[in-house]
Amino acid sequence: MSRPEAGFQKKSAADPRGAGALGAGRRRAVLVVMCLALAVVVGMMTSLMVAVPDMARDLGAGESDLQWVVNAYGVVFAGLLLPGGALGDRYGRKGVLLAGLLIFGLASAGTAVVDDVGWVILLRAVAGVGAALVMPMTLSIITHVFPPEDRGRAIGVWSGVTVGGAMGAVLISGGLLEMYTWRSVFVVNVVLAAAALIGVLVAAPASKDSGAAPLDIGGGLLSVLGVGALVFAIVEGPERGWTSAPVWIAFLLGVAGLIAFVPWELRRRHPLLDPRMFRHRGLSAGALVITAEALAMFGFFFLGLQYLQEILGYSPLKAGFAIMPLAVGAMLFSPSAPKVARRFGMRPVVGLGMALIAAGLAIMAVLDSGSGYLPVLCGALLMGSGIAFAATPATEAIVTALPPGKQGVASALNDITRELGGVLGIAILGSVFNSTYRREAADAAEGLPAPSSEAIRDSLVSALRIAGDLGGARGAELAEGARSAFTSGMADAVLGGFAVVVLGGAAAVWLMPRRARKPKTGADTAD
Template sequence: MSQTMSGRERTILTIAVLASFVAFLDGTVVNVALPAISDELGGGLATQQWVVDAYLITLGALILVAGSASDAYGRALVMRIGLIGFGVTSVAIAAAPTAEFLIVARALQGAAGAFLVPSSLALITATFRGAAQGRAIGIWTAMTTTAMIAGPILGGLFVDFLSWRLVFLINVIPIAITLWLLARARVSDDRKPDAAIDWLSAALCTLGLGLLVFALIEQPRLGWSSPLIWLPLVVGAVLFTAFIVRQRFTRHPVLPLDLFRVRNFSVGNIATTFIYGALSLNGFVVVVYLQQGAGLSATLAGLASLPVTILLILLSSRAGALAGRWGPRFFMTVGPITMGAGALLLLTVAPDFNYWWQVLPSMILMGLGLALTVSPLTSAILGAIDTERSGIASAVNNAVARVAGLVTIAALATIAGGELDLDGFHRAALFTAALLIAGGLVSWAGIRNTAPSTAPAADASGQAGKNSA
């Protein structure tokens, strides 16, 4: 960390890094542990889907509320609640006696996680100014990116040599350290007197998404004709529609709909839906199939996607700089289509499995495409919105990415034909490719290049972590 920082500033930055690291790390270790979880607790593919989606439902719905909560109650208090909640639910997950208990605990963990990343960035922006703020965010980005590398490897090692349950205890020590530092730093809680939290909107969004996801996950088992499927589907759609309608009339909307009148913001979020829905689906399918179908250990399955992260780290800042000079449209078109080609290469996976020829080429193309996409996508979306509204614009884009992943994972059994065998893996790869190519085409048709901005470069790894945090 920069020597020009005061001791207090270093402590604040360390708090922000650790709080975000906890959320990012948990998102990257879970997929590796899914086969071991379903082996011990039962439930097969449906349990695996629920373990991921229960977390994403509450995270995606409540991340929009996090900014309002910080304004109403103070950043430090919200972060403490998030950290304590995350720690307690992590212990509960590790001790889960049944799949149902674990799924409920994951939903509560998602609610806690929704307050960690936004509050950590708010601490940085409140503490640092000018060039120092840019340096601090750069350090935050670099440090939290390590979670993307360490997570799958640590998760795999724990699953193979210890227990999947201990995977969820990895973050307990950093949580304890962060709470201690937060107390030591004596961060003041600045509260806005007119701040308000629209809990009704949060409830409508959470219940609506939850019921829709329940119908999608359980449909292959119960069938569309079952009232346990079509009734939650209809009620969920009504509740989510009511949430959207409420945002037009409430004084304190958690999803300001006027943002979507800006072309690059609305088109960028449509592209985000396709791209991050595909990335979430691909991340789930590859890690689970490599263990259950190809017979790799959890550690090797976790290492399989490492080339994607390495290429993202090496190339994303360069792509962001070029997009700042030439505009984001080209990169947002070529990047997703390149990833789509990478997804199609997974069709070469055969019963006679060979990682080096059947999976690695796909991972290389996925990494190149992701590096081309992430920073230009973020810049196009946030650059289209006035600076004073960049916080809520970022929160909306994060929520869109998480909800997209939530829906694609919920629909996995339908996409794969009921089972994640080799045929199901190939179907998922085709669906992933279709989503990514659609994201590229939407960007080509809808994104408009604007004059180069003097705004700071977008946070590539933070946005890449949207689908995993």
């Protein structure tokens, strides 16, 4: 814990007035820059999802490859968020944020020029390292700069950008893909990262925790091992077989890593993440809410954008616009959600949010190849509104559970639950989808040569290409069977997300305190 006597107002050469004494105009500038940096790294997860069909065609990637193209970023991102937050607390948040943006930008530039799916996956992982340094710094700098009376609204804006930035990236990517290849998505990310880096240099104050502890390298390695191995097993299970040796070994390594993480952290004098923090009911409930809603949202993004393009025949840009109601709902209600929670209590507001998300997923679960746009519109709007009412109070519950000097760890905990939820959403829901799709697509491919049959089972993109080559009645039959397999797989996956949201929401409402905790005080000094 940080020393309470230092407070927010200690001065330094880096910030003569003290970060907590910044004027309203400077605070707004900091908020804008932090939201830009946040939007860049969050948008990377979703911008690529709209490009997945183009990448599958250009790189010859199957569903498992595509999941890794997305998840290589997310696994490293989630696994290193806690060390990233601790680095900022110890060495200075502004410097760590700048380093993260630089790594992210360079990795994105490299991805734009490679031709092999293996290199794409590797560079996506490197970009995840940069993102893990960026995301916790954005929230911890915001909570450092804004006084307690304004912090809730600033966090609400930040929370809205986590969804709005993701959706904005979908639209930008869709527009680029109308004119250019998928590589243009990475070029734009380089430009945005450079703009955010300049903004941070100009506007962001320097801050760090005066009593920051030594880094827990062992805890960081165990967290990466646990998350990465589990995701590998979940993603590769449908393709390699759930009883195959690599999948079982990965499961065992993942479980062992996560189990070992707890006693390791309990024995550390300065743990990366003290498991005892989860005794705070608000912190535990907030982490549960964010994990569940992110799992549902990112899982739907991964499958829904493919559905809109490959089943309904939307262009990438039209597909992006089609799910914009999700962003509208989230950004419309996120800034006001903390005020509503203070008035009516956190439990009913979070419960309402999770119920709205579940309702949106229930609508999505009945989509088929003949569905029009109306159910997509209704489902996306319900999900976005639910995310606003559930995630914003949950974020505030997490960051107010720890003192200001530990805001790097608090924001990293908030971020890791969100990113871990996103990774698990793509991995788990993608795996459920892939299992159903491969099983039903095998029936549609019956009688075809083995190479063609395996390609059809790999992805809908390959199945439709082969159907076009066949032509005639057999080609039409194959295309219809593949589309039916896709919608069946998506329905099973979305129902899995529905179950997670309902169960997670019920548990979170039971744990959630009636009112948000008052922000703690603690040491937080300028560089």
